[in-house]
Amino acid sequence: MDKSNSSALRQLNSMVLITILTQIFILLKNALVASHFGVGIELDAYNLSFNITNFVYSFIGAGISTVIIPFLKEKSNKTALNIFITFIYTVSIIIFIFMLLFKNQIIAIAGGSNGIEFINIASNIFVYTLISGILNALIKFANAVLEFKGQFNRQKMIVLFTSIIFVLLLFFFKDISIYDFALILLVTTFISFIAHFYFLKRTNFDFNINFDINNDGFKQMLRLYIPTMMSSGVYQLSLLIDTMISARLDVGSISILNYANSVIGMINMLLLANLTSFMYPRLVKKSNEIDQQKSLIHYILLTNTLMCLIFVLFFIIGREGITILFERGKFYK
Known part of the structure; x- marks a missing residue:
């Protein structure tokens, strides 16, 4: 047991280290974006398109890990898994086609007057963000399987690798348009998609298309998925509402909101996402409910303690931290 705990601790430490490196590059990316585009109409249009896509596909991707991981534990659930995956991603494709066909109307409603x-800018960019969105929804599925297999750091390394590529492209190409930026996002997302499914294939995970929605196991998965999806989607809904309100304010309001959310997202990714992706599969694999409850209590106490420390840190850094991160180039002007 000591060896198991020691190995788990080393794995968690590695995850945190990789995530810290990733967040450094994400901070560099945000600083470069601020320098390139400032808080103008082009970046507002991009952020609106991105946030709409992120809202829609967060509903699909958010509950995937929560539902799939417990069903990966038993081989008898294989048929239900196949049906569930087939159903969810068929719905994803239908939504993709619908949003692509009505992109102008969706942008007009969300963006106001x-x-x-x-x-026009937001509608054109919407094509890029939609493709990135459906790829990210598929990546969520690959992540769930890799997490169950204990391969946490492989997916973290993929995110780090694609973040480095993103930053290098932004750094070396000085005069890029907002369309170039959206294309860079799409390319790095596609690289991440290929890498995730390469490692997924190496786990020998087998999938077969199955549309038998009358299967009892599938119905059970769907019952678990819907409340998980809705609870995760509430947060994304609040972000979308904030974006839609900002779209009706002065030019640059959406971009300013997005810069602020990116700082908060960095903390969520560094702490909450790492701890959740690490602890959840371990909780599922525990043999009895008492052990699961004890581990969950420890996890909650650890998370709350860390978030309190981060809250204090935000007040300490304040205005100076934002200045260091963003105030240069077009943002400063």
Whole structure:
């Protein structure tokens, strides 16, 4: 047991280290974006398109790990898993086609009366973000399997690798348009997609398309998935509402909101996402409910303690931290 705990601790430490490196590059990316685009209409249009896509596909991807991981434990659940995966990603494709066909109307409703130029830019970028969104939804599935197999650090290394590529492209290409930026996002997402499914294939995970929605196991998975999806989607809904309100304010309001959310997202990714992805499969694999409850209590106490420390840190850093991160280039002007 001591060896197991020691190995788990080393794995968690590695995850945190990789995530810290990743967040450093994400901070560099945000600083470069601020320098390239500031808080103008182009970045507002991109952020609106991205946030709409992220809202829709967060509903699909958010509950995947929560539902799939317990069902990976038993081989008897294989048929239900196949049906569930087939159903969820068929719905994803239908949503993708619908949003692609009605992209102008969706942007016009979400963006309010922001003018023809804003709607045209956002609608054109929407194609890039939609493709990235459905790829990320598929990546969520690959992540769930890799987490169950204990391969936490492989997916973290993929995120680090693609973040480095993103930053290098932004650094070396000085005069990029907002469309170039959206294309870079799509390319790095596609690289991440290929890498995730390469490692997924190496786990010998086998999948077969199955549309038998009358299967009892599938119905059970769907019952678990819907409340998980809705609870995760509430947060994304609040972000989308904030974005839609910002779209009706002065030019640059959406971008400023997105910069602020990126700082908060960095903390969520560094602490909550790491701890959740690490602890949840371990809780599922525990043999009895008492051990699961004890581990869950320790996890909650650890998370709350860390979040309190982070809350204090935000007040200490304050205005100076934002200045160091963003105030240069077009953002400063």
